[in-house]
Amino acid sequence: MLRMSTLFLRTLRDDPSDAAVASHKLLVRAGYIRPIAAGIFSWLPLGVNVLRKVERVIREEMDKAGFQEVHFPALLPKDPYEKTNRWEDYGPALFRLQDRKGSDYLLGPTHEEMFTLMVKGEYSSYKDLPLSIYQIQTKYRDEARPRSGIIRGREFVMKDSYSFDLDDAGLEVSYGKHRDAYISTFDRLGLKYNIVSAMSGAMGGSKSEEFLAPCSTGEDTYVLCKKCGYAVNVEAMSTKVSAGETTEHPPIEVLDTPNTPTIESLVEVMNKKYSANIDASKTLKNVLLIADGNPISVLVPGDREVDLKRLEANLIGVKELRLFDDEDFAKRKDFVKGYVGPQDAKRLGVKLYADPRITIGSSWITGANVRDKHARNVVHGRDFQVDGFVEAAEVREGDACPKCDTPVIIDRAIEIGHIFQLGRKYAEALELTVLDSEGKSRVVTMGSYGIGVTRAVAAIAEQTYDEIGLVWPAEIAPAKVHIVATGKDDLPFTTAEKVALELEGKGIEVMLDDRREASPGVKFKDAELIGNPIILIFGKSLADGKVELRIRKSGEKSEVALAEVVSKVAALLN
């Protein structure tokens, strides 16, 4: 029983000044966590309580699916991570350290290497597969910018699983089992979520889906079609393209357009000076970038911005991408800022990538690569050719669903889970092979599956809180019932104690506010802030043999006869 009189807990009346999101504010105020450094938190008894419950649900669902738990160190040697190149590739986000002898170590940001090596050390036959193992571990990533309290920390708890199969069909099965296990896990945790495809089909990459918990403070943006259920990360959204134009276009015409370096000014000049009657979507925006040191130009309709995240996710093979800056323009005087067009790409030595809306045969108004001049009737296929199409333009609410053409909605969410068909990358690098039925050596194919455990705590808080505090689902609340005893007489306290013990006897967790010195107001506020689902109040009405029962979530209040309290509570929890 959690007794408020002795519980290591101090609630705060004010929001901490450095917290911006609700989960952060409330978890600190209600005494679940305390900040230690940027993106690093201590967990107090209430916080540990909730965290353990989330872990328990995860463990139960993993075990039910037949996955086995293992546990790796958080402190790891460099060597395996060198073999997979991640000692380098992970960059500054990797916490690196040395021991007294000067050997390199790291704090694990994720454990693909260790899992792969563990299986390699134990198994060598196809008969041992399939296998899925998992751990719940503290992970470390030196995030460039930790933020939003526990949503994006530098130290966090993650459940990560890995599946090992002989072939793609097996991987598909293991992936499906994880997907199902995640669905039951998140359902039990009371989370609302969407399963969203994380990679575009165009990439031809392996399968990857994210479990996104919608909430306004989320960092991920996703696209959802309410009609057909199409759901993708915004980076993976593919553009619905209407049929290409086939009409003949007049030849290119170069126009005088002094002082029109922006799309907005171009539209105005075209309409006023040339009576074109167009909007920005008829113009072609040429966004210059540096991709791994080389200039590229990305073409999007003038009414859309380039979404750098989308572009980067869809430009395969490019490691470093940034916009042209003033220095680049200074170096390349042949790129006329504000008047760039695709017609001279070859001469300028720039690779062209086009948004799919720039269909072959479409005609555009764009820069003439000469200061103060634009060109119209610039036709894709006739006047310029692109090196490839790429999803680069921003996605907007109301854009057409690529599957059913219905306008899509855009929402923000917290990524609470990610399942991913890894393939053979790690198995190859670390030489994880087994002998198949013909005695031949085969590289194992893997899947990787993560759940952000601490992040799930934050996501649940974000999805359920209200203006007076946290509102936990019963499954993970610190206690199912929060009992408040008020008054100066002993009766409410002794009665509350008795009922608390009875409830516990039925396996119902109880938090008992047995503080004699605290005023009723304080106890009510604390109960509401802490967020257990049922609140029982032993006070005034006890004289009539009644107890007040409140549902935290709905705020609903009722009087229950003392004799019926236990059965009533038990019924509510079923």
Add this chain to the structure above:
RNA sequence: CGGGGCGUAGCGUAGUGGCUAGCGCGUCUGCUUUGGGAGCAGAAGACCGUGGGUUCGAGUCCCUCCGCCCCGACCA
């Protein structure tokens, strides 16, 4: 890493270059009080983030560093 904001007691905050750094919450003691963060009386608690500078005098002005938050870049 770029831009912005902020560091004063456990938390929230006030503080024209000028006396002993103020207030609320919380904490401790005593009395009173017990259905909505009670009242009274008292108490403890602050290297005013750090180092330097300007000044007769710095919490306050200048510089350095450190830390925290927000936007962006980044985020298997």
